Amino acid sequence: MMFLTKEEEKIYNGEYGEVLETCMNLLVSLGDIYGAEKLIPISSAQVSGVSYKTIGEKGLEFLKDISSSNVKVSVPTTLNPAGMDLTNYEKLGFPKKFAKKQLEIIKCFKRMDIELGCTCTPYLSGNVPLFGSHISWAESSAVAYANSVIGARTNREGGPSALASAIIGKTPYYGYHLDENRLPTHIVEVEANITKSSDYGALGSIVGRIVKNGVPYFKFKKLDINNVSSYKSYKLKALGAALAASGGVALYHIENITPEANIVLKRIEKIEGNNCNIEKITITEDDIKNEYESLNSAECPDLICIGCPHCSLEEIKEVVDFILKNNLNKNNKFKCDLWICTSIYIKSISDRMGYTEIIENAGGKIVCDTCMVVAPIEDMDYKNIATNSGKAAKYLPNFCNSNVIYGDIIEILKKGL
Template sequence: MHLTREEEKLYAGEYGEALETCMNLLVSLGDIYGAEKLVDISSAQVSGVSYKTIGEKGLEFLKDLADQGLKASVPTTLNPAGMDLIRYDELKFPKDFAKKQLEIIDCFKRMEVEISCTCTPYLTGNVPMFGSHVAWAESSAVAYVNSVIGARTNREGGPSALAAAIIGKTPCYGYHLSENRLPTQVFEVDMELEDASSFYGILGRITGRIVKNGIPYFKFKNCESVKNDYLKALGAALAASGGVALYHVEGITPEAKKGLEINGLEKVVIGKDDFEKEYDSFKTSEKPDLICIGCPHCSLDEIKEVAEFVKSENAKFNADVWVCTSIHMKSIADRMGYTKIIEDAGGKVVGDTCMVVAPIEDMGYKNVATNSGKAATYLPGFCKSNVIYGTTYEILKKATE
């Protein structure tokens, strides 16, 4: 890799051992993947936040960096924690877990990382410009920022994203390069799109398994009803069932609108039978003990949808209902009255966390209903959960039966 004189000083440890460690990590990544140089980034999104996922060794690593006085040099947002940082007692999170989780949060705070604790930083102010370089680590956020916004990031790990946040640079390889952002496979959806995030989650699960870590190009019959929330759900499921960090949708996503060459690419047709087979895989007679919406975190529209269900059905929930979102979205939902409507019905608008990174398996939850293709993919392995899948309406209805 070619390093500037200033980068060489960092690499040689002239500015201290801690910065040298971060620089070494970035240069090592660049060497592995054949990067010619480092590139400046405009923002970072750091994962590795929940105590459930990083454990004691991860906490020790963060303490070491924070104790050395390292700080983020670019705007940096944080992935979901393992609990609601305000209401963890009320929601009955384990006390020992809560203590460790707060220590992790303190480390990031000392490093001047924004304690946003969300997987949807693009909904809370971290919105890069088209074509800008960033270092993001959460898989669904990576898919969204690459695909829907058109900024450029690789699928970073937690340590590499944190190192990039501190140095303000990342190795220039992979999705930072235009030639690596071209589609590898075409998926033609041969049916009308249903107006629900769960539909796009199913589409992401099906196509993610086929394309693996390639770049899918989608052709939909109707594009008019496609919302950002649906693209969020699609990218999250693609990243979970495959390793997708970038996708294109004809006529919708910015790079697809520029006119990408797809002649000669393998074409896969996805039809009604494929969707029915995928939905059938979730059929169960089990009743949910937790209904969880918000993986990725809910937008304000998605919170409103839950509140409108409560009003239209005059609902009272007889199972635990979590509507997971960021503290930013929750504060607006509070002001709009959505939170009160949901919580008067027995649900909870939960901030900072979600069902996947929270220790729900230690909290007595076994049968989890979700409208998220990403959560449906991760819950059995991460949380030892039985998954009940459906639209927002379908799973909320189960909580009233």
């Protein structure tokens, strides 16, 4: 059984109201299941379970019950993508019935003082935890990024547990909050030349399938650590997202790059020196090529969708550069729909930079608050989706009944010419 402070016991016993009691009971039950010794304070939370497509009527009723008590979150808390652009849903053609339900969900979160940024990349929008800090995040790609690239500590929370942590301000002390669980379970020797974000997505798709919920340690044979462009943050974002979607990876390390890689390296060398079992995986050029082929199931897109996880400004700039290079404008537009999915924060900068206008003149849309996976695109006459996301390529066939055209940003944009 977990140790609880006197104050925590009061909450657990219902002395501060039914909602806090429910939240504390959820956290204690989770801690008991995983052998946590106590609860620990968190510096931030990130809550999933926002799209009406994913939580449905039962999820909406749960949120109504929680939010009706006027309980507020006790730590800075951001929200995962919703099922539609909360501002431009009518212009984009989202179903009216769906929109009504989605707005009800958003009202519930607003009552709890949760920031309505609706993004899977909170670390690009101000929710940036410190190295080693304990957090409670739920979105799988954000969890992988926070643990791996930032070096914060979170388990892969569910929507209800992250919300409970946000309200209580604490999380059970187990899993990736502990040093011993952040050590590698697999060494991945990458012989392939990984350069594009879609290469990282394909790599993550392969490795996630093999290691499942393990902790891979990547050794890139052809990666020049002095060439920062080869491992930019949005490429690591793509890697973590695909690892989490294909398997259950919440933490990975890359030799000489990610912040804990050198810390765990000594442990790896000790394991290898003692001839202990640590599985080794080799990824070749053929493996990456075959993964591209397996992720592709269509040729001509109805929709090109970039931004799963949400686009950084740098990725939007890549789209803009393509548009300008190919002289796309009001008289020469893309032949299919184009969505650039990002947060409202990044879009505001894109507006100021003139990027949004360039994209819209070429027939594209910058879509906030959502992405193709959690949006009801199957009800919007989109069947063949071109994406640069290994995560989306994994989810689209099952979640949206979609065919997939998978490739790097430039490759899939060419499909729309």
